[in-house]
Every structure is written in structure tokens, then in C-alpha cells.
Amino acid sequence: MEKTAQGNFVEILKQSLIEIPEGKIEFRGPTDGFVSVTFIEGEILLVESTWGTGNDELQKIYDWETGTCVIKDLTLEERKVLETKWQRPVILDAVKKETKAVISLDHSVKINTLLRDLKRKTLDLDAFLAEVQEKKYSGEARITTPKGRNQVLFYRGMPLVSSDRRAPTVREVHAIMDSPDATLNFYLLGDELAHAFLSVFQGEKVWQGLSVTVFHLDKMLGKLMEKNPTGHLCIHKGNGDRRYCFFFQGTPFGVYDLEKHWSPVDISTMWEDAQHVDYYLSGKIESFASTAGSMRSSTDFKDFLSPWNDLVEAIAKKLGKKPVEKSLQKSFGGSASYLAEGIKLQLTGEGNQSANDALKVFRERAIDFLKEMEVIVGRHWLNDQLQEFREKNGDVIERLSLIEVFSKKGG
Secondary structure, three states: OEEEEEEEHHHHHHHHHHHOOEEEEEEEOOOOOEEEEEEEOOEEEEEEEOOOEOHHHHHHHHHHOEEEEEEEOOOHHHHHHHHHOOOOOOOHHHOOOHHHHHHOOOOOOOOEEEEEEEEHHHOOHHHHHHHHHHOOOOEEEEEEEOOEEEEEEEEOOEEEEEOOOOOOOHHHHHHHHOOOOOEEEEEEOOHHHHHHHHHHHHOEEEEEEEEHHHOOHHHHHHHHHOOOOOEEEEEEEOOOOEEEEEEEOOEEEEEEEHHHOOEEEOHHHOOOOEEEEEEEEOOOHHHHHHHHHHHHHHHHHHHHHHHHHHHHHHHHHHHOHHHHHHHHHHHHOOOOOEEEEOOEEEEOOOOHHHHHHHHHHHHHHHHHHHHHHHHHHOHHHHHHHHHHHHHHHHHHHHHOOOOOOOOOOOO
16 A cells, blocks of 8 residues: 655654554655655664665654655565664654754864874974973874874873873883874874773773664663763774764763864764774773873883983092992892992892882982982082983983982082
8 A cells, every 4th residue: 555645744754653553654855865764563663765774864854844755565575674674663752863962062072183294304393292291281192104003192291002002101102203204193182082082092892893773873872871981982884984982971072083183073974874883981091090100100210220320420430439339239239129239220120010119219218328428529519410410311300209319409
């Protein structure tokens, strides 16, 4: 049976769902195009249109409002199609722009770009990284070379994790970016979006490769947000593209095409041509920051021992090797963290924890060693040496919290 009806499309659909056990309604647009709705026992099972397939296509009948539609019986072939294209029932009154209602945003949050496709040779890299640290930027550094691409997530001015799942130091990031043929990008995300973006690097997998045909997409998103998650959905498109929907504590920031410089995507179209979805959660960023900070401290301190040994050698040239060696042994010789050979300090362990333990010991005992040197060699001369040492190593002294150790002696 087939019949034609004219009037308000939404009212016709509602009435058909109540009065007709099963069928298919083809709504004709004001120009070319149609939206086809297949239903059984009051439940919408399949929505197709000239432009695509999925529940979002129903929005068009709201936009068109009135017109002509054709109501048909289901054929055997159409029933077979339903077996492979099953969708959860649509709640008609909640269809209109449901995604936007859930996200509570008309547009994705715009991302500011500090560097965009900038060639390395045109950038003062030292000054740029110093600015990132000083202003505590949170964002993504993306470095592309002929060998491939590397990404580094910065959080409050410090590198947190890279695409190879390591926690790099600032020096290591500098080395990655300091390639003559590198193209550099830096996207300023802010703390909250950076926390959500962490789930791309080291996220907890909730599901992966879930077909969009097995759930009601907008309802699913709403349910997820009720749990106040921080993380992302990765929406895989039919052409191989990906779109990322990020959210922080249940508040979505929007949908982005990361391959196009974090360009925002119209939220209402986020499900168009979607094939399957991945869902990942971010861990507590404080624990990542603490771990990354610990790794950076251990690396910094291992490197710091070389200029420290140079300072001690300069004191030995002024004072003589024997008294310096004796004082160094007195201050550090009893520690399990150090091996004092002559006037040089060496770490007994190799791991990060050993280096951090040694740093704690150094903060306590280096002050006593320098005080003893002050008495022997003289305050004025030692302060000159310490001032020069601070000028050369000020950044690492600050990062390692050693400012008090190397401050001016005698007030």
C-alpha cells in the first residue's frame, strides 16, 4: 500500500508511529532530496536521506516543516536491510539538535596558534621555550621533519609527555625542535583542554572501534557527560578522517580536526558519515606532572654534577687539592648516594630514583661544604665564584630548588 500525505512533517510522523504498525515514510524536500524514515511498532529503526544515514538526518524534517510525503509498506528486501542497519529507537521530541543541547555550545572553542608551519631557521628557539616556561603555557608542540612527526604535550610550561610516550625534558624538546629542516607548530590549549588531550597520548581505553549503528549517538553522548569525564571521543569517518570531541569534567570543549591545525568542526555535523567511535579517559594530570617532574629533576641533576665538579676544581686550584678533598669527603663520603673520588662527586646509582635521592642529600650537605670553604678561602673570593656559577647555571639551579645553596655567603 502507498499513500501520499501533505502537512506538518513532524505531526505526520508522530501520527504514523501511533496508528501504523510498521512502514516507511519518504519526506520530500522543498527542492531536490528526501528523508526516509523506517519504523516498526512505534520505533524508528532506520533514517536515510539524500545526504547520508543516521538519526541526525531527522533534523531536516524540522527544518522543512511542511510539505509532501509518501507512506509505504515495508518490502521483504527492506526488512533484510534492517537486520544490518539496526539503530536504537529515536525519541522524536528530543531529536532536534540534540547534540548541541548536550554539548551546550554553538561552536567549538577556538584554539590559538603560537607557531604555525614555521621553519626552524626563522625561530629563536631558546627565547620561545623560555616564554613557554615563563608564562606556563599548556598546549601541543608539533614537530614535523622528513623522518616523521613528533608531538609534545606541555602542561603549565613544562613538557609532560611526547608521542613516543616519554616524559621529555625541556632540553630534549629543544633537541627535537632544533632540526634545520623542521616545521614547527604550537597550539595553545589551556590547562583544561590540555588535560583532556592527555587521553590521546596516554589514555585509559573505555572502548575502541564501537560501531555507530549499535547506539543512539546523541543519547550516548549525554549519558557519558553525566559522569563528568575528562578525555575524548575519536570519531572515525568513512573516508578515513578522524574528528576529536574533547571534554573536561563533563564539559565538552567542542569537536576538532587535529590534522588541520585544530580547526573547529560544526558540532551539529560531528556524526555525519561516522563509522565507529573510540572513547578514552585521561588520568589525573597531577600524577603525570609529578612523574614527569621527577624524571626531569633526575636528568637535570645528573647533568648538574659536571658544572658542580668544575666549581669544586676551581676552589681546589685556589686553596689546594688536599683540604678540598678532605672537606668533600667529610660532607659527602658517608652518603650511600655518592662516591667521592678525589675532588669529584659521582652518583652510586643510575636510576631516576637514585638521582632524586642524591639531590635531596646534596641540598643538605652542599651548604655545609661551601660554608667550610668560605672560612678557608675567604668570603669575597667565594662569592665571586658563586655569582659566576649562578649566571651560567641559573635555570637549572632554580629548577632543582638549589637557590639557597648557591646564594651569596655572609648576607
